[in-house]
Amino acid sequence: MEGDGFTMTWEARSVNSRHLDVKWRLPVMVRSAEARFEKVVRRFASRGRVDISLNLQVHREGLMAVTFNAPQAAAMLDRLALFAQARGDAFSPDYNRLLSMNFLWDDAGAELDEAFITRLEEGLADALEDWNRSREAEAVALERDMLERIVRLEEWTAVIQERAPQIKEDRFAQVRERLREVLARNESELDEQRFLQEITLLSDKLDVSEEITRLNTHLGRLKELMRSGGDAGKRLDFTLQECFREINTCGNKVQDAQISHLVVDFKNEMEKCREQVQNLE
Template sequence: MPKSMTGFGRSITENPFANVVWEARSVNSRYLDLKWRLPLFLRASESDLEKVVRRFVERGRLEVTCNFQPHRPEALDVSLNKPMAQAMLRSVADLARDMGHDFAPDYTRLLTISHLWQEGMKDAPAELMEALTSGLAQALEDLNAARLREGGLLASDILKRLDRLAAWHADIRKLAPRVKEEKFQALRTRLTSVLEKLGVEPSEERILQEVAVMTDKLDVTEELTRLGCHLDQIREMLGQSGDVGKRLDFLLQEAFREINTCGNKAQSIEVSRVVVEFKAELEKCREQVQNIE
């Protein structure tokens, strides 16, 4: 079964450094559009994490969030900007000396100055990265399970619509030869009548030749054959996995083109009614296919 591009996955893991919650949300998109919400220390590892994502997801707008709750201080990469702190303290000491006062700095006050503290300046330990990568993979597996369930529902809906399309396709196949014959006889009668009014003796061979050329333009046999092949291919691809969404969308566009040509060439009210229903159902199929990976 194909996968939907809509889904949600989550994993909750615990490692020696922290409790970690990964969440992955996806919606449809033409390509893989990846958005991260990561702790600062993981920013440098985005390219490695993206490789993990690409093992599970080929297409869709994907938002991945990591909620990191440490329970060991070494899990946090927090450091004091010492040059900045020293410069600030020296400046204040100079000011106190110039004013004739003693200066005894209260270093604990540095804890309240947020811009002196830097986070995420070093890479995460290898053991922590291995645990984080494993948690991300679990969340993506959960996401794919949801996408497969949704994909199965989409495929089931499209298959039901394909049954209707196949029935209408058969109706047009039955109507087309009758319409062609009716147009053939009508054109033959009109052409004979025109020639007689012009005082030209109608030649049976000539009339048949002209009428055959004109009615050949009404023939939709090739269009119906190609349309049937497209519908069969769509049905076959709905039983496959992987990136089939773009191919399904292309086949539906081609099917729409063929049925549109049938409606234009047939010049029949009965056929036109079926074509209108056919095109409306094809559009519904295409709306569903837009959500398939």
């Protein structure tokens, strides 16, 4: 952006974080205004590691609230000239390079022009508005990706819910057949009452209806949180942990090859969701 006697370029980079942590790269002449710039940032950001830099080109001398260490600069140029002369090379100093040598510049301690600082604050605000628009665009893409994954998780949950009762019946039949074989070898008869007791215990171990109910509830909660707006990252992460607990229990209870493959895929998708959640505020 152009100002009255200066040109400014603000740049903001950020990654997600639990707290707001702002790192500044400012020219020496405006470092005293850092606290004011910090207040501007807090209007646009509540958390995250934010690196903000300002490239400032001043065309009007009255704005320069800095002092230049001319003796040190002259000594440096003289030494370079002697070095070039000793090598037989022509030496033509590039004075623009001195602008980037921070050790040659210092804050003059003078009050900065209020209109100048106000204009810098306006430029920073514009940059942060653009920064937030970029973050919102990224969030829309992340939301779409997350919702697609959640739908896939719901479909796999439905498959487990449909398959689990048949697995239980198959397991009952296997247990009955094995008992008959063992008893036949020992010339004994099956005690139906004892068998029913064992089947009841086995049924409890194989039943995943409660886990499926809770899992469906958690998946529905994930979609609600995605659409609720606000700071949902932590709640999404917690809900994903609950989903992981339920699907892990299902995998331990239902010993079936097809279900085991689904559980592995389920966990893999949830891990991807957790990685995405780390990028959401």
